[in-house]
Amino acid sequence: MSSTLIAIREGAAAADCDGLCSPTKEKAANRGVYCGRSPLLYRRFRFLLGGLRTNLLLSLFALSFVVMFSSRIGPIMGWYPDYPSSVSYPSRGGYTVLINTWKQNTLLKQSVAHYASCSGTDAIHVVWSESDPPSASLKAFLKKIVLLKSQAARKPNFKFDLNEEDNLNNRFKPIKDLRTDAIFSVDDDVIVPCHTLDFAFAVWQSAPHTMVGFVPRMHWLAQERSSMTYYKYGGWWSVWWTGSYSMVLTKAAFFHRMYLDLYTNKMPSSIQDYITTKRNCEDIAMSLLVANITNAPPIWVKGKMHDIGSSGISSLRGHGNTRNKCLNDFISLYGMMPLVSTNAKAVDAKHEWFW
Structure with missing residues (x-):
């Protein structure tokens, strides 16, 4: 075989x-x-x-x-409210400048005059939270200055958004009859040059769900306390030292108008109550809200901005400890850390000699 x-x-x-x-x-x-x-x-x-x-x-x-x-994953990790799935791109008719003011009429006049001169400004809304309404003379002056300073054929709309109480949450109330998707939130003592503002607007148009701003801030894990995670809030020097950031402050930042509604009507009311009591940290709350929606970092735009007023609450003693507490208290209310860190920075190459 x-x-x-x-x-x-x-x-x-x-x-x-x-x-x-x-x-x-x-x-x-x-x-x-x-x-x-x-x-x-x-x-x-x-x-x-x-x-x-x-x-x-x-x-x-x-x-x-x-x-x-x-x-x-959004609904699993913390609250994740519904929001419009479509965003007009690019934003309709430029941007709306939303100026937060409080008893600084001289600075307000300078601010309104400047932003009225920017070609991308479609409207200017002043968030007024004083007990007395703005005087007739102030209204007349600001409306006149908007008409005089505007370079556009269609003059920007100008309006005071009046509030009965002094509350930092007022700056993020929804606005009726807006013609733009883009909101530029700014304090009355901050001036951003028009060409820098227009560049930031172009950056925002490329990512309209996120925040785009000029004042970056950072968070980092500090230590474990009693089995609880503890974070620290880092100011400008932390950003400068590490090259990373996870927030841009609303003292000078673009965001989509839908976040006004989400902040006021969808964000946990406990966070708004906290801000009302502490009179601080509304900008941290907005950063957390946007990060929770997008699961993405904000965008820091490199550009000059000018503070035309005196130092605000950031110069007060204990401000850093207050911000640390706000951050950790908000995170405990969320039940998670939604902030995302990045080291990317948007730079206008036309105005930079060295890359």
């Missing part, structure tokens, strides 16, 4: 090589190395091809899982 089997194999090898193979090549042919047919290589090729198909299928399955999981 065995001699017959050997004879059959030798005959097959001879037939394949047509008598041209040497005994050494005949043995090699039986191992699939020489001659026309290579059974071992063929089997290996089929095995490799099968492995590639399996890996491809596994990769497609993993990608589908990631897409599905990422679309559902």
